[in-house]
Amino acid sequence: MKIIKIAATAAFGLTATGSFAETEITFWHAMGGQLGETVNQVAKDFNASQDEYKITPVFKGSYEETLTSGIAAFRAGEQPNIIQVFDAGAATVIGAAGAVIPVEDLLEENKLDFDINDYIAGVRYFYADADGKMIGMPFNSSTPILYYNQDALDAAGVTAPKTWEEFAEVTGPALKEAGYIPLSQSHLPWIFTENFFSRHNLQFASNDNGYTGLDTQIMVNHPAIKAHFQALTEWKEAGLFEWYGTGWSDNQDPFESGEVAMWLGSSGSFGGIQDRVEFNFSATMLPYWEGVTTEPTQTFIGGAALFAMSGHDEAENAATAAFFDFLASADTQVMWHKETGYVPITTAAYELAAEQGHYKEFPAAEVGIQQLSLPGGDYTRGYRMGFYVQIRDVMNREYGRILTGEASVDEAFEIIETEANDLLSRFAQTQG
Amino acid sequence: MKRAAFGQIGFPILLLIPQLVIIAIFFYWPAGYAIQSSFYLQDPFGFGSTYVGLENYSRLTTSRTYLSSFWFTVIFTTLVTFFSLAIALLLAVKADKVIRGAKTYRTLLMWVYAIAPPVAGLMGVMLFDQSRGNITQVLANFGYDYRLGVNYWDTAAAMITVSIWKQIPVNFIFFLSGLQAIPKSVREAALIDNASGTSRFWDITFPLLAPTGFFLLIINITYALFDTFGIVDTIVKGEPGNNPMTLVYRVFVDGFRGGDLGGSSAQSVVLMVLVLILTVVQFRFLERRIHYT
Numbered sequence: 001m002k003i004i005k006i007a008a009t010a011a012f013g014l015t016a017t018g019s020f021a022e023t024e025i026t027f028w029h030a031m032g033g034q035l036g037e038t039v040n041q042v043a044k045d046f047n048a049s050q051d052e053y054k055i056t057p058v059f060k061g062s063y064e065e066t067l068t069s070g071i072a073a074f075r076a077g078e079q080p081n082i083i084q085v086f087d088a089g090a091a092t093v094i095g096a097a098g099a100v101i102p103v104e105d106l107l108e109e110n111k112l113d114f115d116i117n118d119y120i121a122g123v124r125y126f127y128a129d130a131d132g133k134m135i136g137m138p139f140n141s142s143t144p145i146l147y148y149n150q151d152a153l154d155a156a157g158v159t160a161p162k163t164w165e166e167f168a169e170v171t172g173p174a175l176k177e178a179g180y181i182p183l184s185q186s187h188l189p190w191i192f193t194e195n196f197f198s199r200h201n202l203q204f205a206s207n208d209n210g211y212t213g214l215d216t217q218i219m220v221n222h223p224a225i226k227a228h229f230q231a232l233t234e235w236k237e238a239g240l241f242e243w244y245g246t247g248w249s250d251n252q253d254p255f256e257s258g259e260v261a262m263w264l265g266s267s268g269s270f271g272g273i274q275d276r277v278e279f280n281f282s283a284t285m286l287p288y289w290e291g292v293t294t295e296p297t298q299t300f301i302g303g304a305a306l307f308a309m310s311g312h313d314e315a316e317n318a319a320t321a322a323f324f325d326f327l328a329s330a331d332t333q334v335m336w337h338k339e340t341g342y343v344p345i346t347t348a349a350y351e352l353a354a355e356q357g358h359y360k361e362f363p364a365a366e367v368g369i370q371q372l373s374l375p376g377g378d379y380t381r382g383y384r385m386g387f388y389v390q391i392r393d394v395m396n397r398e399y400g401r402i403l404t405g406e407a408s409v410d411e412a413f414e415i416i417e418t419e420a421n422d423l424l425s426r427f428a429q430t431q432g
Numbered sequence: 433m434k435r436a437a438f439g440q441i442g443f444p445i446l447l448l449i450p451q452l453v454i455i456a457i458f459f460y461w462p463a464g465y466a467i468q469s470s471f472y473l474q475d476p477f478g479f480g481s482t483y484v485g486l487e488n489y490s491r492l493t494t495s496r497t498y499l500s501s502f503w504f505t506v507i508f509t510t511l512v513t514f515f516s517l518a519i520a521l522l523l524a525v526k527a528d529k530v531i532r533g534a535k536t537y538r539t540l541l542m543w544v545y546a547i548a549p550p551v552a553g554l555m556g557v558m559l560f561d562q563s564r565g566n567i568t569q570v571l572a573n574f575g576y577d578y579r580l581g582v583n584y585w586d587t588a589a590a591m592i593t594v595s596i597w598k599q600i601p602v603n604f605i606f607f608l609s610g611l612q613a614i615p616k617s618v619r620e621a622a623l624i625d626n627a628s629g630t631s632r633f634w635d636i637t638f639p640l641l642a643p644t645g646f647f648l649l650i651i652n653i654t655y656a657l658f659d660t661f662g663i664v665d666t667i668v669k670g671e672p673g674n675n676p677m678t679l680v681y682r683v684f685v686d687g688f689r690g691g692d693l694g695g696s697s698a699q700s701v702v703l704m705v706l707v708l709i710l711t712v713v714q715f716r717f718l719e720r721r722i723h724y725t
Binding site for chain 2: 062064065067068071074075092093095096097098099243244245246247248250253254257259387389390393396397398399400401403404406415422423426429430431
């Protein structure tokens with residue numbers, strides 16, 4: 001009995017002094033592998049930069065798994081201070097008013113500077129509410145870009161395509177002739193759907209892409225995107241394009257092994273590719289259809305944002321605010337940007353990276369941010385749709401059916417439209 | 433059989449309480465909660481919910497993909513149960529006959545039992561991988577372009593193969609002990625009456641193994657329906673896409689990954705009812721034909 005008492009006092013004493021010295025907060029994220037190591041480095045730098053707060057990053061699996069764990073933890077009252085939520089989960093977490101503290105409020109309450117205009121244009125409003133108030137702090141912002149194997153393009157005697165017309169007529173056939181599979185991509189809903197709409201400035205959903213209301217209808221069943229998928233099936237037939245399933249890396253691996261000459265992936269894939277491939281590679285902007293638009297617009301930011309979860313005391317919220325402030329600083333952003341390839345979120349960070357000559361050394365690292373800084377249009381700010389994870393699953397399923405010849409393009413898009421609208425109206429009901 | 437009697441009711445109930453509490457906490461309470469939430473549409477964070485009556489159920493009956501998952505689960509369960517039982521029985525009968533090195537032989541066959549389902553799935557992914565998989569390469573030699581994660585039935589084949597492989601050892605252990613429990617005198621008598629090994633097996637050994645077989649049938653159906661989750665998840669790499677899905681995996685995809693708690697609760701209630709029906713059918717019709725010694 002005595003021993004237990006002593007042990008208990010000792011343990012209590014330890015935690016007491018621990019919390020007295022510094023406030024501890026947790027941060028759940030979905031950054032695995034090389035990205036995870038960089039997150040740990042950022043946290044370490046933050047902890048070393050001051051002695052009031054201590055942050056512990058925890059890897060929770062994929063984006064979907066991280067969001068699910070966060071929701072389950074919130075319902076059990078065990079939520080972390082910070083959670084990383086990806087683009088498709090934004091509506092879920094922003095819709096649940098009361099689950100998160102808007103980053104704008106959090107920083108202002110803690111007397112830290114915040115000006116939304118410090119953030120680069122493409123990043124500014126994706127994770128904001130209808131009034132333009134920033135709710136989530138854009139953290140790892142990426143956008144889909146076209147990576148290419150320079151050696152392969154040289155062998156084929158072509159340059160990276162600017163438009164899909166150019167790919168179909170010149171680049172694709174030449175690469176095939178040179179013995180390569182010309183093209184693969186890693187995320188059909190993200191690259192060939194959401195960003196297809198923003199690149200061509202087409203409306204993706206009613207209610208201003210879903211930002212201004214809950215009774216949103218998806219407008220995915222559009223002739224331009226159907227023509228694009230029709231072209232994909234034809235390219236696949238002709239050996240100009242290959243699809244290796246829904247898994248991200250199944251499509252990236254053949255590019256890294258040199259079998260596929262060009263790959264559409266995330267600007268955040270840059271760091272990993274650089275570590276692994278032996279050939280010369282670079283990147284360029286996401287191609288567009290000249291037949292659809294002659295003035296291509298910016299793409300959406302993808303990746304994820306950090307949300308401060310509610311239900312914590314003031315001291316912990318202050319720690320969260322301090323971490324956000326640290327994260328948005330130009331030095332941290334530049335380090336994160338250089339290590340991973342995710343775009344810097346503030347103009348100051350972008351300028352600092354340019355000053356340091358980063359883009360002279362690695363021109364591919366600038367492509368994402370250039371694409372996000374292209375002129376915008378009415379429908380390029382982002383989209384906000386509930387149950388969007390399920391909507392993406394429906395898209396993946398139907399696109400898979402198109403590319404394996406199980407469904408026609410018309411049929412698949414009709415199914416996507418019907419099922420997505422059904423999910424949207426169900427989501428609206430959960431919010432009522 | 434002799435019945436042991438307790439003097440009063442209190443003591444046996446006291447002994448039962450731990451078990452009852454565990455069942456109540458881990459089964460009845462969540463099951464009740466699932467039934468309740470299957471009538472609601474809930475905000476994932478638990479802020480708002482709307483009563484929708486039977487809508488969560490009725491949309492399952494009209495959903496094309498739910499029905500296709502249903503039929504896939506039926507095919508999957510049938511194949512996994514049949515082959516894991518049949519192969520295990522064959523191996524057990526052969527192992528029973530081995531005299532020299534019997535222990536080593538049996539241990540090797542039971543080994544696989546120690547592998548966790550997700551690890552088994554991962555090994556499946558490696559064997560069936562599109563570019564580097566050994567099995568993919570073997571099939572390519574025969575001119576078959578095997579595509580895991582692209583072709584629906586290719587992916588299904590990998591799930592079924594790995595699930596069967598994983599379950600064989602359990603069945604093997606039970607069949608082997610069942611075989612060894614058959615009295616030697618019965619076997620010797622059969623040997624005098626009938627010289628054909630095949631007919632001796634079907635007339636004598638198989639009926640005597642029936643109690644074990646029935647038990648294993650139930651265990652295997654439950655395994656194929658529920659415990660293969662880890663295998664399915666690793667093989668599709670967490671991305672359902674156009675891959676086949678079992679009903680249990682679907683509950684996870686729609687409910688946990690997709691955030692639709694009401695809809696997935698309805699799906700789990702449907703599963704509960706299915707298992708209930710299956711169990712009743714098995715005990716009503718199959719067990720009658722089995723004779724316990």
